[in-house]
Amino acid sequence: MSSSFSPDEFTPAAGEAQAPETPVAASETGVKSAATKPSTAKQAVGGLLRPFKVLNFSLLFGGQTISVIGNALYTVALPWLILNNGGSAQELGIVLAAYGIPRMGCMLMGGWLADRLRPRRVMLIADIVRAVLVGLLALLALQGHPTLWQLCAIAVPLGALGGAFMPASMSILPDILNDDDLQGGNALNMSSMQGANLLGSAVAGVIVAIFTAGVGLLIDAATFVISAVSLALMRMKSSAPGNKREAGAASAASPDEAQAQEAPVSFLSFLRSSQLIHVVLLIAVAGGFCLGGLIEVALPAFVHGPMHGSASDYGIILAGASAGALVGGIFAGMLGKLKYKGLTMLGSGLLVAVSFGLLPFAGVLGAAVCMLIGGLTNSITNVLLFTKIQLIVPRHLLGRMMGLITFGSFGMYPVSAALMGVLSNQFGPALLFPCSGLLLALVMLLAMTQKSLRES
Structure with missing residues (x-):
């Protein structure tokens, strides 16, 4: 992994690159691949x-x-x-x-x-x-x-x-x-x-x-x-498994490039230079702000008030989110060979925004379905996002970067909860769902303008 940000960090890892093919007749290659290539579903489950x-x-x-x-x-x-x-x-x-x-x-x-x-x-x-x-x-x-x-x-x-x-x-x-x-x-x-x-x-x-x-x-x-x-x-090795790829890249580079790769970058320097981290922090803050108070404050207020639902209705809606998150996490693990993971991640984030935006117009069962879709797509977004961060952030900075991201997300919760409570009393909780969904969707669309993230 390079110690500084560059578009090359979003290309497939060297360990994923295919070895040069030897000259083989087309028919022979076809027969061999047909006989040995496992099904896509089997590959996906095996990767998970x-x-x-x-x-x-x-x-x-x-x-x-x-x-x-x-x-x-x-x-x-x-x-x-x-x-x-x-x-x-x-x-x-x-x-x-x-x-x-x-x-x-x-x-x-x-x-x-x-x-x-x-x-x-x-x-x-x-x-x-x-x-x-x-x-x-x-x-x-x-x-x-x-x-x-x-x-x-x-x-x-x-x-x-x-x-x-x-x-x-x-x-x-x-x-x-x-x-x-x-x-x-x-x-x-x-x-x-x-x-x-x-x-x-x-x-x-x-x-x-x-x-x-x-x-x-x-x-x-x-x-x-x-x-x-x-x-x-657990028995930890002196170097992480992913560092083997970095070592191989350094040995193949010129002396100047190898020295640059080995020079440890500071946390503030990487934070300033990495466009992707700027986008990730924006997504984390927006997610904490838009969804934290919405789920913890506006949703129970909406179910109890305009929806005229019961505690069991509220439980059913929350169960939909948990079930969706469970399925979404499993499904995300089966996308290891997906080509455009960045676009999938941001597209899933858009579906999160849409599902929460439509929730107050769907009734109890419809709200549960919206929460199920939101939980599923949110899990896909989180898995792909965290994996991308783990791949591009230098290993000696990863803990601090994860700390900053979680702080940005969780730090918005008290602000979101207080604001959602005030706005629910002033305008009603139903209006907060499409407004929060729209704000989150705008952030995802803004992230899509970053080519390095969109095509990663």
Whole structure:
């Protein structure tokens, strides 16, 4: 991978280039290809599952899937713990803020740490400390009624570690997979998160209802331990698999070019010079701004108000998004041989905008279908986008870049939620869906004007 931005970074990797063909009769070539070429569907499925041949990926996949199920337990158990012990909604909001603010604030620091310490080490430290913190919270819950200050004292470092963990988890794949398998690995990770969230949310309610919130938190702590063990079992090489391609390119270049490729570029220098990163940051900020408050504030307000729907209707609509995201993640992993991935990514982003824009005009089932399409196309966009970032950003800058991107997206959430709440009261929630969809569509169309991204 080149250490500076150039259009060449969007061409197929050297490892993907075909070897020169030897002179063979056309008929002989046709017979051989017909006899040996596997079906397109088989190739696609094989490309999606190929990362499992790497032991480190299998360990990462299994540990993180279990950890996401534990996160769903925490999401259900914490509010139930507070509200069931005489706490108010205001106290719940204070605890969630004590978690959310450090989480967002530590994303940039987490990216820097991932580049300095390597992603696996940051993830391992974060999981070990979070296991201790959630275990302590579980013991407090099992012994009695935790006070507000105790809950906040645990929530603050828990949120900070969660924020540091995120960019590290998004930048670890290039350390364990080669470039050809990155898209499949990203797709599998995204699909596992969606599936684990669906399963975890269903199981969490049952566990907390049958037992107690403390038991749910104790299980969550155990999932952090499992995740930490899976990370500890990984054996990392001194150089990432993708670096073999860079080494080969450097050896084939002239002395001046080789020296330029080996010279490490600074984070600010790369950030200033990379047009693609500018577009990616714009997409991340627009996505967080347009969709964050729309889903969390405007959607429930719309279902409860103008749609006159019930809580079950709201659940059905949200389930459509989760199901679509799960299918979209799997499908994106089967697009490894797609020629114009950049255009597909941006086209999927446009479909996200259209599906959310049409949602208030479709009824309950129609809204669920819109959310399903939106979840599916959003997963495709995210998988292709993250894979492209992992391929073009120099390896020593990837953690900080992922930290900046996640900060840009998540940082828009509180602004979006507050603005959507105000606008919903003033103009009604229905109007916010086509307006947000239009804004997101304009950003995607603007991104399409970048030839290097469109034709990548």
